[in-house]
Amino acid sequence: AQSVTQLGSHVSVSEGALVLLRCNYSSSVPPYLFWYVQYPNQGLQLLLKYTSAATLVKGINGFEAEFKKSETSFHLTKPSAHMSDAAEYFCAVSPRDYGQNFVFGPGTRLSVLP
Amino acid sequence: DTAVSQTPKYLVTQMGNDKSIKCEQNLGHDTMYWYKQDSKKFLKIMFSYNNKELIINETVPNRFSPKSPDKAHLNLHINSLELGDSAVYFCASSPTRMETQYFGPGTRLLVL
Numbered sequence: 121a122q123s124v125t126q127l128g129s130h131v132s133v134s135e136g137a138l139v140l141l142r143c144n145y146s147s148s149v150p151p152y153l154f155w156y157v158q159y160p161n162q163g164l165q166l167l168l169k170y171t172s173a174a175t176l177v178k179g180i181n182g183f184e185a186e187f188k189k190s191e192t193s194f195h196l197t198k199p200s201a202h203m204s205d206a207a208e209y210f211c212a213v214s215p216r217d218y219g220q221n222f223v224f225g226p227g228t229r230l231s232v233l234p
Numbered sequence: 235d236t237a238v239s240q241t242p243k244y245l246v247t248q249m250g251n252d253k254s255i256k257c258e259q260n261l262g263h264d265t266m267y268w269y270k271q272d273s274k275k276f277l278k279i280m281f282s283y284n285n286k287e288l289i290i291n292e293t294v295p296n297r298f299s300p301k302s303p304d305k306a307h308l309n310l311h312i313n314s315l316e317l318g319d320s321a322v323y324f325c326a327s328s329p330t331r332m333e334t335q336y337f338g339p340g341t342r343l344l345v346l
Contacts, residue, residue, distance in 0.1 A: 152332055152333075152335065156337075158275075160342075161236075162339060162340070163252075163324055163337035163338050163339045164277075164324070164326075164335075164337040165337065166334050166335075166336075169334060208275050210256050210277065213341055214331075214332045214333070215331055216332065221279055221282075221290055221292075222267075222279065222331070222335065224277045224279075226274075226275075226276055227275045227276065227277070229275070
């Protein structure tokens with residue numbers, strides 16, 4: 121069965137600092153991977169996705185993520201945090217065969233300090 | 235134009251009542267989902283429909299019954315509401331089961 125872990129339920133960074141949110145997955149076949157963001161009192165929206173093309177994926181709002189098969193990781197980064205980045209971030213893995221479900225990680229809350 | 239819409243946005247009700255949440259998507263997607271998000275933000279899939287056919291039914295109480303009248307709509311009916319049902323319920327849709335999911339704004343259910 122597929123699973124997703126996100127190290128750190130809460131990450132705090134200063135405005136202008138590097139953002140690094142960690143995601144590791146387990147999957148029996150090469151997965152499709154996603155990062156979603158949830159702003160307070162809103163639904164989830166897609167930040168970026170990996171679908172077996174380039175391993176470095178660029179998303180919206182200056183975020184990017186790198187797929188590393190050897191490490192089974194898909195960490196999310198942004199060079200310089202902005203106050204508006206404060207939100208909940210979810211990593212997710214897509215089913216690659218009919219018997220599996222889309223699985224979301226537990227989420228990481230990002231706080232940005234002035 | 236709202237891609238995935240849910241009504242109502244807020245729902246406050248008493249234990250034991252029956253309530254419904256409606257979801258509509260105008261994206262032409264084949265697959266729709268219901269998720270439950272608890273107070274710790276953990277997101278759990280409840281149901282998934284593909285072209286009006288149920289394809290995922292996770293372990294949820296049978297008090298929860300989804301209904302899909304057509305592929306653009308997936309409604310959630312909940313019987314005999316319990317305190318533990320209090321959560322945010324999200325509807326989502328995707329072109330296929332493997333592709334990006336688009337989420338509605340959520341329905342905040344509070345059972346008193």
